[in-house]
Every structure is written in structure tokens, then in C-alpha cells.
Amino acid sequence: MLILDVLSPLLLLSLLALSRVCRAADIPEDATSEFSVRLYHQLQAAGDQDNIIFSPLSVAVALGMVELGARGASLEEIRQAVGFSHLLQGVEFSLLQNLTTALTDDDANYVIRFANSLFLQEGITFNPEFLHLMRKYFRAEVETVDFSESAAVAEQINSWVENHTESKIRELLSAEDFSSVTRLTLVNAVYFRGSWKNQFRPENTRTFSFSKDDGSEVQTLMMYQQGDFYYGEFSDGSQEAGGVYQVLEMPYEGEDMSMMIVLPRQEVPLASLEPIIKAPLLEEWANNVKRQKVEVYLPRFKVEQKIDLRSTLQELGIKKIFTNDADLSAMTDGKDLYIGKAVQKAYLEVTEEGAEGAVGSGMIALTRTLVLYPQVMADHPFFFVIRHRRTGSILFMGRVMTPEVIDPNDHDFDSM
Numbered sequence: 001m002l003i004l005d006v007l008s009p010l011l012l013l014s015l016l017a018l019s020r021v022c023r024a025a026d027i028p029e030d031a032t033s034e035f036s037v038r039l040y041h042q043l044q045a046a047g048d049q050d051n052i053i054f055s056p057l058s059v060a061v062a063l064g065m066v067e068l069g070a071r072g073a074s075l076e077e078i079r080q081a082v083g084f085s086h087l088l089q090g091v092e093f094s095l096l097q098n099l100t101t102a103l104t105d106d107d108a109n110y111v112i113r114f115a116n117s118l119f120l121q122e123g124i125t126f127n128p129e130f131l132h133l134m135r136k137y138f139r140a141e142v143e144t145v146d147f148s149e150s151a152a153v154a155e156q157i158n159s160w161v162e163n164h165t166e167s168k169i170r171e172l173l174s175a176e177d178f179s180s181v182t183r184l185t186l187v188n189a190v191y192f193r194g195s196w197k198n199q200f201r202p203e204n205t206r207t208f209s210f211s212k213d214d215g216s217e218v219q220t221l222m223m224y225q226q227g228d229f230y231y232g233e234f235s236d237g238s239q240e241a242g243g244v245y246q247v248l249e250m251p252y253e254g255e256d257m258s259m260m261i262v263l264p265r266q267e268v269p270l271a272s273l274e275p276i277i278k279a280p281l282l283e284e285w286a287n288n289v290k291r292q293k294v295e296v297y298l299p300r301f302k303v304e305q306k307i308d309l310r311s312t313l314q315e316l317g318i319k320k321i322f323t324n325d326a327d328l329s330a331m332t333d334g335k336d337l338y339i340g341k342a343v344q345k346a347y348l349e350v351t352e353e354g355a356e357g358a359v360g361s362g363m364i365a366l367t368r369t370l371v372l373y374p375q376v377m378a379d380h381p382f383f384f385v386i387r388h389r390r391t392g393s394i395l396f397m398g399r400v401m402t403p404e405v406i407d408p409n410d411h412d413f414d415s416m
Contacts, residue, residue, distance in 0.1 A: 031083045031095065032060045033279035035316070036394045042312045044274055044399075049214060053303040053346045053398035055190055057099075062188040063313075064096045065116065065140065066321060066339065068133050069331030074320045081317045093137040099393055100138075109253045110194025112395070115164035116140040119157060119185040121147050126184075126332050147182035150175040157187060164189040168347045172306075177341060184331070185341075192386075192395060197251045198227040200298075200352035210299060210403055211380045213269040220403040221300040222379065223352055229296065230258075230289035231374055236276050245273055247285045248294065248376045256390060259350075260285060261298070262383040263376060270381040270399060277383065283392065295375040299403035302349045309342035348386075348396055 036056035134140040200223040208222035230249035326338035386396040
């Protein structure tokens with residue numbers, strides 16, 4: 001039995017701010033929002049108090065590459081789970097191609113790079129039409145390797161990943177991930193860097209207390225600004241989500257991309273809000289936030305996560321491609337191929353301006369009275385998405401349960 005190792009979206013990174021996305025007129029509406037939310041809930045169930053970061057778009061792209069080689073029930077499971085079953089078969093490839101092309105507009109002020117590669121076992125003949133479509137829709141590079149030389153292959157693939165993520169993703173794979181029966185490894189990397197439209201002033205960043213949902217507190221670096229943002233207050237109509245919660249949408253430069261932050265009340269744990277998160281609600285938030293002046297307190301944070309997508313995708317109904325019943329015969333004439341590995345590693349860093357910023361010392365004096373404008377105080381766990389505003393496509397989704405922690409014994413505290 002041949003094993004097809006797919007290193008699913010390796011995704012990568014965001015260095016915080018992002019920005020002007022493209023002006024392509026044929027950007028499709030995203031069809032994967034429900035899939036994105038279902039992925040989030042699977043990851044939420046697996047980690048009670050953990051930060052979460054992943055790229056739904058990267059997962060969709062990786063599955064698109066697998067779908068090109070799938071037939072029969074294996075193909076239909078992917079289409080059904082991702083949200084393509086209502087489309088004519090094959091339309092999803094053009095959709096993904098157009099969307100990724102639009103997001104990587106050379107004229108944009110932010111940087112998003114998609115890099116896809118197939119590493120094939122030497123001596124195995126793959127369907128030329130499959131390779132052609134991989135290059136056509138995903139611009140996938142194709143290289144041949146000898147998987148029996150597992151250490152050398154791991155080093156080669158890890159170097160490829162580092163080169164395409166500005167060294168943010170390191171040592172993704174190890175020699176133990178390959179064997180003499182591995183036949184194909186698929187790698188999908190995404191890199192993102194940009195700048196807020198309204199940047200935080202580094203001199204306003206202060207050491208601050210962040211209250212975790214388990215009742216403990218940690219010290220972190222809290223950014224502050226007063227500016228024009230999209231803001232709204234929402235309620236689920238019951239007490240399940242703690243009543244009213246806040247939604248803040250902060251555009252990146254150009255306003256085509258944004259980070260949306262969803263914050264429950266101070267005394268309400270994020271776990272009470274998460275069950276109501278659904279794809280239609282994401283759209284409701286986006287359509288109903290209004291531009292106004294808002295006071296924003298947002299922690300600097302860095303979240304990183306490696307996800308075993310195999311078990312997660314199986315829970316979402318994509319099962320056959322991971323078993324002996326897989327039909328990946330569009331890749332090669334042999335019908336004994338299946339996926340042995342599916343991994344995503346994501347990294348997101350949010351700072352004042354998108355790069356390293358100076359840190360001020362001292363505590364912000366909080367005033368919850370005489371507030372002239374709505375105040376978003378993200379000093380407790382929150383949910384977030386980074387999305388393309390025109391299509392609703394989600395580049396990143398996750399939550400911050402614990403931000404970047406500051407040691408109270410360091411110089412920031414000594415100087416207070």
C-alpha cells in the first residue's frame with residue numbers, strides 16, 4: 001500500500017498589519033465560510049484554554065490540490081465538507097485561483113504570498129494532466145525526491161518552507177514523517193505582512209494586566225489608540241453568550257483587508273460566546289458595524305500553532321482520502337494511494353505597526369467614567385478573524401486566551 005503524505009496547509013504567518021488588497025473585478029464570493037467556522041469549533045473542542053491560530057483559506061487551497069487528484073466518493077467528501085457541492089464540478093478550482101491571485105496583487109501595500117509545492121517519489125509516474133492542473137490553478141512547483149532518504153528529504157522540505165515564510169516556520173517536518181512507502185508530500189505555505197491603516201503609537205504601549213478565563217492574571221503589553229474604526233454591539237437574545245458583546249473591525253491600509261475582534265463582557269468567559277459563532281453571524285457582524293471613533297486597548301500578541309489536520313478533517317466528514325478506500329486515481333494510474341499526513345502550522349504576530357516597536361513602561365490609568373467614545377478593552381480573551389472584506393474570505397481565524405506575557409521582574413516593571 002502506498003502512502004501519500006500531504007503536508008496540508010503549512011500556512012504561515014502574519015506580522016500584523018496588512019493592507020490594500022487587490023482591485024480585481026472578478027474576485028469570487030467565498031464559499032467556505034461555514035467550513036472555516038466548523039474547523040474553528042473542532043480546534044476549540046480540542047484545547048480548552050489554548051490560543052488558536054489557523055488559516056481557513058490555506059486549508060481550502062491544500063484540499064483543492066488534493067481534490068484535483070481525487071475521484072468518486074473521495075472527491076465528493078471534499079466538495080461537501082468545504083462547501084463546493086452546490087457548484088458545478090471544477091468551478092471551485094477557478095474560484096480558488098482567482099481569489100489567491102486577487103489577494104496577491106503586486107500593487108497592494110501589504111504582502112500575501114501563496115507557495116505550493118509537490119514533492120514526488122523518484123520513479124513514480126504521475127498523471128501529466130494532474131501535474132498540469134496543479135501548475136495551472138495553484139502554480140505548484142514539482143520536485144522529485146527519494147523518501148527513503150528521510151533525513152535529507154525533511155531538510156529539503158523544511159528549507160523550502162523557511163524560504164517561503166521568511167523563516168517564521170522552522171522544522172515543520174522530521175525524518176520520522178517519511179518512510180520508504182511515502183510517495184508524495186504536498187506543501188502549501190502562506191505568508192502575510194502589512195500595516196494597520198491607523199497604527200498604534202509605540203510610546204502609548206504600556207504594561208497591563210490581562211485576565212484569563214481561568215481566573216488568573218498575567219502581565220502583557222497593551223497597545224492604545226483613539227481612532228475611527230468599524231464598531232458595533234450585538235446580543236444573541238439570551239444569556240448564553242453573556243448578553244451584549246462588542247465587535248471591532250480594524251482595517252489594514254487600503255481597507256480591503258481587516259482584523260475583526262469579537263469581545264465578550266469582562267466577566268463573561270469566551271467559551272460562553274464561542275458556541276454562537278456561525279458563518280451567517282460573521283456576515284452579520286461585517287454588515288452591521290458602523291464607522292465611528294473608538295478607544296481601543298489591544299494587547300500585543302503572538303500566536304503559533306501546529307495542527308494535525310488529519311483528525312480534524314475526518315471529524316468534518318473528509319475520511320476516505322485517509323484510508324485504504326481512498327480514490328486518488330486522478331494523480332496516478334495506481335489506485336493504492338492515500339493521505340498519510342495533513343499538517344498546518346500557523347504564526348501570527350500583532351504589534352503596533354507590523355514590525356518590532358518600542359515599548360513604554362508604566363501602567364495606563366484606566367478611566368471607565370466620562371468616556372466620550374465606545375471603549376474596547378481587550379484585557380480578557382477574545383475571538384478574531386483577518387478577512388478580505390469584499391469576498392468575506394478568511395485568511396486567519398483564531399482566539400487569544402493568553403497574550404504575550406511579560407515577566408514582572410524585567411526592566412519594564414522595575415522602572416515603574
